[in-house]
Amino acid sequence: MNTKVAIIGAGPGGVFCSIYLKRFGIDSIVFEKKEIGGLIRYANLIENFPFLKPISGPNFCDMIKKEAESNKIRVIFETVKKINFKNKFVITTGKNEYFSDYLILATGTEPVIIKEAKNIKKDMLSFWENFFYIKNKEVGIIGGGDVAFDNAVNLSKRKNKVTIIYRGLRCLNILKERCAKDKNINLIGPAEIKKIIKKNGKYEIIFKQKNEEKKYSFDCVISACGRKEYYGGIKNIDKIISYRNLKEKFFLCGDVKNGRFRQAINSISDAMKIAMKIKELEYEGKS
Template sequence: MYDIIIIGAGIAGVSAAITAKRRGLKVVVVEKNDVGGKLLLVDEIENFPGFLSIKGMELASILKQQLQKFNIKTLTFKEVINVEKGEKRFLVKLSDGRKLEAKSIILAGGVEHKKLNVKGEELVGKGVSYCAICDGFFFKNKKVAVIGGGDTAFSYALFLSDLCKKVYLIHRRKEFRAEEIRVNQLKKRKNVEILVPYVVKEIKGKQKVEGLILENQKTKKIMKLKVDGVFISIGYEPKLNF
């Protein structure tokens, strides 16, 4: 039996694991993907203390080295299927059939992408994506749209503007949550067009994405937009689906 099972190997999970290990506790980290979590999906990071600038993959590699340094058992590419709470222990069932027991658990599974919940969003892998860093190269010299107004959306749009023929950034408000520096950087890109205040009503296409149906929030006028890909970045919600 472990003292603590930590679900998630992102920054929070790794930090918790190191602290627990240094206090002499028996700990195991379980991660659905690889160590680093969302860091693996981020290109450039400029707001993490201690680094002027660092790639997400590089920071994830450092986290992995830290886990190894403290000899912390880490189970990667293992999904948590179920968590049961008994009187004196927690039972955690993994996707490979293993069952782990612990006195306590720490949920550091991070977040998952919010959905638009519109027709056509099911075309994931066929033009719809939630990760520009992962899938952007499939759209080189093509037209794409990024949905959202936060830092991630602007980072995606900046990244894609170096690859794609045309990038549309679509947001439901005229104001953005993104840092001003990112907004200004994107506005300088000649192949980027910002469309506000618009919401996506439908993603068009049968076998693959062919375009978008947009509605102006103020005038209610409908706009049809031809794109080859749609990158959705409208925020996250806690990952607690086990």
């Protein structure tokens, strides 16, 4: 199948790339391996969008989905596995091959797992994947940023007992206040994680606080120690990123390139910039 623009990832960045391109009359396909909406689904409450009342992550994702449907953008639910470039981009999923003139990578991020937790990395990733099914559990969250505190409030709503263990506090005051008021949330810090051990189906976090070593046991442990760019696990993507002659054919959009400035609104702003750039290249004959 041929398209002018192939977009990988149907988070806010990828979906709005396709919507803005459509407004310019440019055809695109979005590939998504899970659901429309991306990472923001995990947000307890989104409060930083202009003109929008505070809204939960899942409801925000429903809005993105409706926007995608009403603009009739094409989303293909296949995981992109490999990309080559031979005059056109050749996009290989497990099922089909697609061809495009432009490629946009909007694949987001993946969680950073601290070295003390490397032995339970698989379990941590699975807790993150199953976040919405965690109910009535003892949950340990490692981290002191917005995501740790936002996750804690979200988990508390589903009757989990949550303990946040942090080294330093970097989160918004409003989130700190919400957690401090919540009876299901216990804050421990500053503390240094020493070890995490899996024992009898539970997870023991051993940490040091004020020179004293302590041990807490949890049903599951969530890592909220930052995230790093994720290139979709796609074969050959490093080559595509490094090819200088693809500079005006290949674009990174959103969290995958935004470093410390990872916010949905920045991903959407990237989407607009990239769509305008492609329009310029197409209509002004620069491509």
